[in-house]
Structure formats: C-alpha cells, structure tokens
Amino acid sequence: MNNNKTVTIYDLAEHLNLAPSTISRGLQDNPAVNAKTRKRIMAAAQDMGYRFNTFARNLRQQRTNMIGVIVPRLNSYFISTMLAGIEKEINSAGYDMLISQSLELEQNEIKYAKAMLNNRVDGLIVNLAANTRNLDHFREYTRHNIPLVFVDRVFENDDFNKVMINNRKAGYDITSHLVEQGCRRIVHLTGSLMRNVYQERKLGYQQALAAKKIAYDETLVMETELTEEASMEAAQRILQMEDRPDALFVSNDMSAAICMKVFKDAGLRIPEDIAVAGFNNEIISRLSDPMITTINYPGEEMGRTAARQLINLVDQKSSGDLTKSIILKSQLMVRESTLKIKQQPNNDGPSTY
Amino acid sequence: MNNNKTVTIYDLAEHLNLAPSTISRGLQDNPAVNAKTRKRIMAAAQDMGYRFNTFARNLRQQRTNMIGVIVPRLNSYFISTMLAGIEKEINSAGYDMLISQSLELEQNEIKYAKAMLNNRVDGLIVNLAANTRNLDHFREYTRHNIPLVFVDRVFENDDFNKVMINNRKAGYDITSHLVEQGCRRIVHLTGSLMRNVYQERKLGYQQALAAKKIAYDETLVMETELTEEASMEAAQRILQMEDRPDALFVSNDMSAAICMKVFKDAGLRIPEDIAVAGFNNEIISRLSDPMITTINYPGEEMGRTAARQLINLVDQKSSGDLTKSIILKSQLMVRESTLKIKQQPNNDGPSTY
DNA sequence: TTGTAGGCGTTATCAC
DNA sequence: GTGATAACGCCTACAA
Numbered sequence: 001m002n003n004n005k006t007v008t009i010y011d012l013a014e015h016l017n018l019a020p021s022t023i024s025r026g027l028q029d030n031p032a033v034n035a036k037t038r039k040r041i042m043a044a045a046q047d048m049g050y051r052f053n054t055f056a057r058n059l060r061q062q063r064t065n066m067i068g069v070i071v072p073r074l075n076s077y078f079i080s081t082m083l084a085g086i087e088k089e090i091n092s093a094g095y096d097m098l099i100s101q102s103l104e105l106e107q108n109e110i111k112y113a114k115a116m117l118n119n120r121v122d123g124l125i126v127n128l129a130a131n132t133r134n135l136d137h138f139r140e141y142t143r144h145n146i147p148l149v150f151v152d153r154v155f156e157n158d159d160f161n162k163v164m165i166n167n168r169k170a171g172y173d174i175t176s177h178l179v180e181q182g183c184r185r186i187v188h189l190t191g192s193l194m195r196n197v198y199q200e201r202k203l204g205y206q207q208a209l210a211a212k213k214i215a216y217d218e219t220l221v222m223e224t225e226l227t228e229e230a231s232m233e234a235a236q237r238i239l240q241m242e243d244r245p246d247a248l249f250v251s252n253d254m255s256a257a258i259c260m261k262v263f264k265d266a267g268l269r270i271p272e273d274i275a276v277a278g279f280n281n282e283i284i285s286r287l288s289d290p291m292i293t294t295i296n297y298p299g300e301e302m303g304r305t306a307a308r309q310l311i312n313l314v315d316q317k318s319s320g321d322l323t324k325s326i327i328l329k330s331q332l333m334v335r336e337s338t339l340k341i342k343q344q345p346n347n348d349g350p351s352t353y
Numbered sequence: 354m355n356n357n358k359t360v361t362i363y364d365l366a367e368h369l370n371l372a373p374s375t376i377s378r379g380l381q382d383n384p385a386v387n388a389k390t391r392k393r394i395m396a397a398a399q400d401m402g403y404r405f406n407t408f409a410r411n412l413r414q415q416r417t418n419m420i421g422v423i424v425p426r427l428n429s430y431f432i433s434t435m436l437a438g439i440e441k442e443i444n445s446a447g448y449d450m451l452i453s454q455s456l457e458l459e460q461n462e463i464k465y466a467k468a469m470l471n472n473r474v475d476g477l478i479v480n481l482a483a484n485t486r487n488l489d490h491f492r493e494y495t496r497h498n499i500p501l502v503f504v505d506r507v508f509e510n511d512d513f514n515k516v517m518i519n520n521r522k523a524g525y526d527i528t529s530h531l532v533e534q535g536c537r538r539i540v541h542l543t544g545s546l547m548r549n550v551y552q553e554r555k556l557g558y559q560q561a562l563a564a565k566k567i568a569y570d571e572t573l574v575m576e577t578e579l580t581e582e583a584s585m586e587a588a589q590r591i592l593q594m595e596d597r598p599d600a601l602f603v604s605n606d607m608s609a610a611i612c613m614k615v616f617k618d619a620g621l622r623i624p625e626d627i628a629v630a631g632f633n634n635e636i637i638s639r640l641s642d643p644m645i646t647t648i649n650y651p652g653e654e655m656g657r658t659a660a661r662q663l664i665n666l667v668d669q670k671s672s673g674d675l676t677k678s679i680i681l682k683s684q685l686m687v688r689e690s691t692l693k694i695k696q697q698p699n700n701d702g703p704s705t706y
Numbered sequence: 707t708t709g710t711a712g713g714c715g716t717t718a719t720c721a722c
Numbered sequence: 723g724t725g726a727t728a729a730c731g732c733c734t735a736c737a738a
Contacts, residue, residue: 006415008731019709024733034707049496052471055408055417056731059714062359064408075437075653077430084428087454096468099452101440115449118405143402228636257640264642283581287610289617289642300428361715372725377717387723409715412730 007050016044027052058120066096067310068116068124072104072153077254077282078299079127082151085303086125093311095122104130104225110137117141123310128153130192130225135160147313151306153195159323161313163306165330167197170295171204173332174249174277177293179212181340183247183275189222189234189259190251198223198251201279205249220245231255235262238274246274247338253278253285256292260337275338290336298328360403369397380405411473419449420663421469421477425457425506430607430635431652432480435504438656439478446664448475457483457578463490470494476663481506483545483578488513500666504659506548512676514666516659518683520550523648524557526685527602527630530646532565534693536600536628542575542587542612543604551576554604554632573598584608588615591627599627600691606631606638609645613690628691643689651681 009023016023018037025033026041033041044050058064067090071079083099090097098121100112109129116124117140124141128150135155141148147161154162178186188205191198202221209216222237224230231250235258238245250256256278260270268274270290278285278294285292305326362376369376371390378386379394386394397403411417420443424432436452443450451474453465462482469477470493477494481503488508494501500514507515531539541558544551555574562569575590577583584603588611591598603609609631613623621627623643631638631647638645658679 006731010731020731021710021733022708024731025708028733032707037707049493051493051497053412053473053731054471055411055473056714057733058408059406059412059716060731060733062714073437074427074440075430075433077428080428080433084426084454087427087452091453096472097452099440099450100444101437118407119449120406120408140402140404144404254636258636261640261642283607283611284637284640287614287637287641289614359715363715373715374717374726375724377715378724381717385723390723406715409730410717412714412732413716413718415730 006053007045007048008053009050011048012041012044012050015048016040063122064120065094066098066119066121067307067314068098068100068112068119068121069126070100070102070109070112070116070124071127072102072129074099074101077284078152078252078280078297081299082127082303085300085305086307087303089304089307089311093307093315095311095314102129106132113137113141117144117146121146123147123149123314125306125310126150128155128195131194133194147310149306149310149313151302153197156196156200156325161309161324163302163309163326163328164196165297165302165328167200168204168207170279170330170332171201171249172208173204174279174293174295175205175208176212177332177334178247178249178275178277178338179208179214181247181271181275181338183340184214185217185220185243185245186247186249187220187222187238187245188249188251189224189226189231189255191224191226193223201251226252226255228254228258231258232262235259239263239266239268244274247271247277248274249277251279253280253282253292253294256294256337257284257288260288260292271336271338271340275340277338281333285333285335288337293335293338294333296331296333298330302328360398360401361406362403364401365394365397365403368401369393416475417473418447419451419472419474420660420667421451421453421465421472421474422479423453423455423462423465423469423477424480425455425482427452427454430637431505431605431633431650434652435480435656438653438658439660440656442657442660442664446660446668448664448667455482459485466490466494470497470499474499476500476502476667478659478663479503481508481548484547486547500663502659502663502666504655506550509549509553509678514662514677516655516662516679516681517549518650518655518681520553521557521560523632523683523685524554524602525561526557527632527646527648528558528561529565530685530687531600531602531628531630531691532561532567534600534624534628534691536693537567538570538573538596538598539600539602540573540575540591540598541602541604542577542579542584542608544577544579546576551604558602579605579608581607581611584611585615588612592616592619592621597627600624600630601627602630604632606633606635606645606647609647609690610637610641613641613645624689624691624693628693630691634686638686638688641690646688646691647686649684649686651683655681 009020012023013020026038102109106129150162193199222234260276278292281294281296285294362373365376366373379391455462459482503515546552559569575587613629631645634647634649638647
C-alpha cells in the first residue's frame, strides 16, 4: 500500500479508530498503552508506509538530538581519525552528526556556524580553519547557551572549552632530539602560523634551540599549506639552499614523507645527510624507509574526548560555565629517520622541557 | 540583550508593531517588503538574538535541504577523499550533509538508514558495509520516492542508481601486467568478497590468469579486513608459504605498502623477489620505496558524480525511474614495484580486456 | 487505558 | 506593503 501523500499519526488514528495521542504513545512504546493496541498500531504503520517525522518532534520538543561538527577538510588522515572518534561517541550517546568542511576558509566557517545554529544543533565541535582570525562567529552559541567545544586547533587564551595537546612541548622535544643527534641547522616546515598548533610547535622549536645555544634563523622556518605540492616545493627549496640544512622538522608526517622522498630521489641519505622528523604518528611514518621520527598524536581519542565533553554539557545543561581545557598526552617516537648516532631506537623521548 | 526564551518572529512582530508575516517576509529578503521596514526587522532580529528555526520551516515546507550519507568508515583515505567530493557538490547546491559510519556492519547501516529516513533527508548516498547481505533496508526510500545513489560499493544487478568503476577490468589489467612481467604465482589479498569491488577484482584476476593459461589456485586468494594488523599477518603468511609466490596483488595501496614493508624487513627485494601491486593510487603508493604499481581510482570524482546525480534527482523530482549506472574510468599506473623486466615505467597500462 | 486540545515557529493564502 | 489565519506533524497536560 502506498499513497503518495505523507502518512501521519492522524491517518493511522482514523484508520484504527483511535486517537492520535494513542498512536503517538503506541509508536514510542509507552507502557501506558495496551500491548494489543500497540501491535495493531505498529502493523498499520508498517502497512500504510508511515514514517516518523523527526523535525515535527524537534519543533515540539525544542531540541534536535543533533551535534554539529565543523572541520577544515575531510580528506586528511588526522581529521578523519578524529572524526571517527567523534562519531562513535556521538552515536553511542544517541545523537546524530551534521558535518561541514570549511576548506580552510574562515568565510565558510562563518557560514556553516550560522547554518548549524539555525539547524538548532544541540552542540557544536569545531576544528578551526587555517585563516580564521577570531571567534566572533561563535559568540551566538554562548549567547544561546549552546555548548561548544574546540578541538586541536583552538584559540588557547579564551573562555571556550577545548581539547588539545601540548604542541609547544612536542615541538621542543623533537627539536631537542634533533640537536642531540648532532643537528645544528634545522629547517622547520609548518602550516599556518595563525593556528595554535603550528605556532606553538614553532615556539617549542625556538625554545629548544635557545636552550641548546643555537641561534634562531628565521629563514629556516617555512610556512606553507602542507599540501602535496607545497611540500614538494619546500623540499626542492631546501635542496637548493647554499648551506644545506642537516635536519628537517615537519609539522605532519605525510608532508615529511614527501620531503624525504624528494631528498632520496636527489641522492641524499636519510638521516646521514639530512635527518627528517614528522608529526602525528600517521601510519605512513611507519611505512616510510627509513621510518620517520614523529610525535604520537591521539587523534581518535581527541575526537572522543571532545565529543564526550560536549555531550556531558548538552545532557546536563548545567555547569556550562566551568570552562575546561583538556590536554591530552602526546609522545615523541624516535625512529631511524633522525638517528645519526646509531643506537637502539626507543620510544621514550627525552622530555627535558 | 538576551532573554533565555527563544525569540520568534512573533516577538519581533510585537516589538516592532508589525505582523509576523511581514517579519517572515522581511527576513527572507522578499521584495514585497519596504526597504526601511526590512532594515528595522534585521536590526531588531540581531538585537534581540533572534535565530531562524530551520525545522519549523522544514515542517511547513515538507523538505529539509539535507542529504544523508552512509559510509563504512570515515578514517580511510579513499572514503574521506570521496566524502570531500560529495561535500563540495552538496554544499554548492545549497544542501547540508548528514553523515553516519556503519563501521562495516550491516546492522548499523540498517539503523542509520532508518534514522535518516525519519530525519526526512531529501536524498541518500550509500557506500555499503562489508557484510551487508541485501538492500531491503533501502526499499522504504523508493517507496517514498526519496532518491538514492549507491557509490563504489554497490549491488551491481539491481534497479538502484549507482556510480562505480569497472573493477573487473582493473583487476584483469593489473594481473595481466604481473604475468607479463614474468610472475606465475600471484597472491591476491583482498577485502570482503561479499562486496562487488572485491569480488569483481578477484574475477578480473581469475580471468587474466585463465587468459594466460595459468591455473587458478584458490589458496592464493586471501580474504581479510585489510586493516593494518590483518595486512601484516597476511604478509607474514605469504613469507611462510612453502613455494613462495612471486607477486602480490592487494586491493588497496595502504595494505600493499604494509606488506611491502614486511617483505623488505624480511630481506626480500621488490620486485625481484616478489612484485607488489596495489589499488586506489593513494599518495602512499607514490611515497613508498619502490613506488607501487596501482589503479588510479577517482575517489573525489566518484563522490562528486554521485552527489550531482542525487541532487539532480532531488531537484527535478522527475524521471527517477530512469535508473542510471555511471561507470567512471580507472587506469593502471605501472611503477617500480612490479617492473621485473626493466624498462621505462609508463602509465598506459595494457588494456587487452 | 484512551481521548481532547493547544502549541512548537514558520510559511502560504487571502484579504486589505 | 502589510495583516490575519490556517496549516505542517507531533507531544503532553489534563480530562474521561
């Protein structure tokens, strides 16, 4: 049976000679309703092609059971790992997930933030775009008491909830390690310095150099978009530097692997001629030859943590004032790509920070 | 200004001494409304913290402007590339995207298909879970005339819209290439044979062997989940085979790279001791050493194509009967990992299929 | 255990 | 140009 017209609880009610309210109750397993009646209701619903109207309920109940997520892009190892974590947590809490990608553009982020607000998401998780200048477009969320959690890419000095790692320490650890391996001229290839994750890693890099009494050379810091093309270009530029660097610290593994490939194709030996370190502990860091020293970055757990934090806020609707920063642990993973002084690789990175 | 109570067009109307209908018109730039009035409306809306209620409109207009997407997992290179394509197309057409991941389980797929139906998505894009046995859970969509497009992982012999590549030809091409390089004992490592993508590649593999008069040996086909662990185990098993294979054809590049790494660690030379071919043309196939022969698989374009097809169906609501299968082109990329006979690598694979 | 009635916030129709 | 009013489909007091 299939009329093209939408079947509502009123149609079921009429068909069964019951009241709409009874139908409504029957459909949601309300114990007040007679078992037999419920069966008839279910059968008729199936038969007449009834489908529940979620947003009629949303309108009535003033909530959507939907969590919004805004990320810079979907096709990145780190982001998709994080999203997987978010999704698991959200769905097991009975929420749905609405996703948009800003494509690294603030202007899209603003647009989507507004759209999600209008969609009445119960909460929002954000990983900032590369060029976002401020968080004004999220003020409306606080104004309306909609919980908001920033994850990974955040503004560190504000009043929003956030989940992140200590990027400065990570940058410090990895740079110290390189220096300890005898490197003196270390290039740092990184992403938009407007984002804390990159800015902080750079600060860690600087501080480590300072601690080791190595002069900071600004021309050795390369800010790019970390795309495949940008990484290849950067590697080429490094090859052409007059005084060739003896190490490269890249803010993500994929990019590090690309650079390493360019170096190898140019005949350089890793790590003898140039040491290479990455970031994120992506699978590629373990598949590259040599394997890449990196920072183990708990993407999925960050996602889960952010989602759990958000859901707690949404569910209890209480102490939303107690803004929390959650800092997850990251860890230096030393591998062959930086071991100039031969020794057993180990995963307990020096942590003299 | 910020009352906790939700501000509606009625509140604005009262505040401005106008009718709700005028407010509604003003907010959506209806030309019928006086420019001055509109300005006052906008100002008041901003001032009073009004936010538009999307699902009240949905209820009224009987459509949501939302497209549902169900994928097996988010954290996979291929899937996230495809999603990026879908998202771009969907958003530029003015729709939002609701995503769920089935985690490769039919049971979740069923659950999410139903949830999206209740959410009144205007259309649905699906990439099937590994163990989905049939498409019964999507029948309700056709029943309610909701457009549905399957992408990549599909059932090939049914009446649904689909976007895919010719997996059999790809499997045939890659296997033929291996044989032409002198390989005779070729292992095929692949995913769930319940899915067309894997089943078809295997058929291509078999047909190529037959065409070259090589006996098909069932023990050389290994069906796994293609996870990191499963791939490593598979590689180990291959190493321990009595009569060691001279080639390996894996259904995805990441997995191929993992196997190659295991082989190299065991002291084998690629391709001399064993040739390795992958699938998807993921970036890792270009970063591995040696670079991996693979099939160029247009993930982003598949996503875009599926989304565009869906949106056409949603927008015109017309010829939904004309079920279409769209087959995109894929291409053999020959690289060092399979070149036993030394020659210039080329990308125009033999296509004797 | 079931029924009645009002409202959630918007838009469309018709009137003025 | 603006206003009044009736849906859209569901839920929940309250009543029976």
